[in-house]
Amino acid sequence: MVPSKVDVAVVGAGLSGLSAASELQFAGLSCVVLEAMNRVGGKTLSIPASSQGGCVDLGAAWINDTSQLYMYALAKMFGFDLVIQRQKGLNVFEDAHGKYHAIPYPKEDDRFYKDLSRQAEICHRAHPDNSPHAKEHDRITFADYAKRFSPEAEYIARTISRSLLGVEPKDISALYMFNYIKCGTGLDNLLSDAKDGGQYLRNRQGNQAFSIGLAEGLPPGTVQLSSPVTKIVQHGHNSCTVETKTGLKVSCKRVIISVPSSLYNLIEFSPALPRTKKDLSNSTMLGYYAKVILVYEFPWWHEAGLSGIFSSVNGPICVTRDTCLVEDKQYSITCFIVGDIGREWSKRPLDIKHKQVVDQLHAAFSTKVKDIPRPINVILQDWSKEPWVQGAPSPVMPPGLITSDTGKALRDPAGNIHFVGTETAVIWKGYMEGAVRAGLRGAGEVIDVLMPFIGRLKSFL
Secondary structure (H helix, E strand, O other), X not given: OOOOEOOEEEEOOOHHHHHHXXXXXXXXXXXXXXOOOOOOOOOOOEEXXXXXXXXXXOOOOOEOOOOOHHHHHHHHHHOOOEEEOOOOOEXXXXXXXXXXXXXXXXXXXOHHHHHHHHHHHHOOOXXXXXXXXXXXXXXXXXXXXXXXXXXXXXXXXXXXXXXXXXXXXXXXXXXXXXXXXXXXXXXXXXXXXXXXXXXXXXXXXXXXXXXXXXXXXXXXXXXXXXXOEEEEEEEEOOEEEEEXXXXXXXXXXXXXEOOOHHHHHHXXXXXXXXXXXXXXXXXXXXXXXXXXXXXXXXXXXHHOOEEEEEEEOOOOOOEEEEOOEHHHOEEEEEEEXXXXXXXXXXXXXXXXXXXXXXXXXXXXXXOOOXXXXXXXXXXXXXXXXOOOOOOOOXXXXXXXXXXXXXXXOOOOOEOOEEEOOHHHOOOOOXXXXXXXXXXXXXXXXXXXXXXXXXXXXXXXX
């Protein structure tokens, strides 16, 4: 039965919303979680890979066991089997002329890479507007910044912004990129598949299992699926009504919004949100992010001494990763189709999209492998076509926004409404770790208001 009156209504049953709900319940507050989709997990989605066994992640895919402490703790709590990302073999790179080059797994640094790392290091994590030369760096795009170095730097900037954010360097300010890297504990870690890196560990059970586990830990009836929130009314201090498209009306004291800022305008707010929140919704954008997962009968690239990593400046594939689960006889390469090239590719018929990806990957690896078998399954997930997601991994900020009053208000509550989601995190923004940390922060804000007497120990989330 759906509760009609609770202490807190949480909008969104992704990792951030469910982490907030779990924290609220632990503190003794009642809550309901209203989710628009027919499943929990948000931008985590795990499905069977093929009849051979194993699963694949169509959304967020990696964690680590050092700086992503909350995700690692959840993995241990749920008893998940964590698999170290394969790092052996040669990478294949396609240059602008369509020529293929095999290179060792580690990539050498250059002047641009070192300066980008330095700018990220001196950027203020929680308040980027307080960083050195903040206004100057927020006025220019990440593309403008890269142009100061070399054509090679422009290629690296495109690869970084596309693969991490699903956008072009021209779409984001240089300061936003510096801050994103800082939140991800530095450029080396953000791009690394090794220990401490953002792509170090995968979950054999699939990452949607984190949200499923959190939801199952809540009292029955807490999570309401297929219940898109259409209206939130604030009547006064600690008094709100939340309405859904299905006709539910929930009275509560506080609301936690766990949807991307660019989608705030899908909800009617009464009274209207402050100008800064409306500007945020109108100004931020989600990247284009699709995955095409090629599942094979056996890992032929292992025998050829290849890492499974392919990158291209031409598209449609931007970059690939080996996503095998050998124990489950699941042998796959995940291809990331991102940015403007991805948006154009997405307009083509499904069979053409599949063929282009398979043909491009096989052409690249045929420089090292003579007879490449056809995949036994091809799985496509286009996050821009999910109506309650509309892109991935998280909204980004164009020039001029992060240092403005709008950008500074990203995490600010609006009356009884609190805002979470991975884009609001100050550690591992855009990642599952950031989602969990943001959810805990939002829950903490509510607990401090509704239960100030408990003297909660605050942490930097």
